[in-house]
Amino acid sequence: MPVHFKIVVDCADPHRVAAFWAEAMDYKLEDHSSFIAGLLAQGIITEDLLTEVDGRHAWKTLAAIRNPDDPFDEASDAGKGMRILFQQVPEPKTVKNRLHLDLHVGLDNIDSEAERLEALGATRHSERLQEGPAQWIVMQDPEGNEFCVHS
Template sequence: MPVHFKIVVDCTDPHRLAAFWAEAMGYQVEDHSSFIAGLLANGVVTADLLTEVDGHHAWKTLAAVRNPDDPFDPASDAGQGMRILFQQVPEAKTVKNRLHLDLHVGRDNIEPEVQRLEALGGTRLSDRFDENGAAWIVMGDPEGNEFCVHS
């Protein structure tokens, strides 16, 4: 049986990274505010676990993005398909990622996409590579996590 999974990214500012990656990938930031409201009303969680994002309650140390075309739980807005969770950790990133995302945009769209992502807060980390029929540019997200804009 296939295993359902999500990608989890350790970070210092989960809401900033969720906003960046939602724009970068055409994903949707999950809105957990209705779920949180129910937990607050029933005394399951306390306000010290929360922050405010775009005028609504959100988890202080967690944020997630999901493919808007995939199924999701209407009660919590948590994606049930392709999803990335950003969790706050106390330490900053210090070394190269052992896992990274490749955003496949097509050979002719690499440069325009890099420019769009730089405008969102990404950083170009390499020149263009053209090897074995593939092309890509290495970038960093706003916290320096490496990813590739790929053909």
């Protein structure tokens, strides 16, 4: 049986990085505030686990984005399909990622997409690279995690 999965990204500021990736991928930021309110009302969690983002309760050390076209849990707003979770870790990024995302935007859109992502806070790590018919630009998100804008 196939295994369901999500990608987890370690970072210092999960809400900032999640907001970047939501814009970069046209994904939806998950809003866990209703779920959190229920847990608070039941006394299951306390305020020390929370922060405020855009005027709502959010997990202090976690944020997530999901494909807006995939199914999701209405009670928690957690995606049931393609999803990326951002978790706060104490240590900074120190070496190259062993896993990265390739954003496939089409050959004619690589440069304009790289420029759009730079305006959102990404930085270019390389100029356009090519191997056979494939072309890409290596970039870094606002915390330095590498990804590629790919044909």
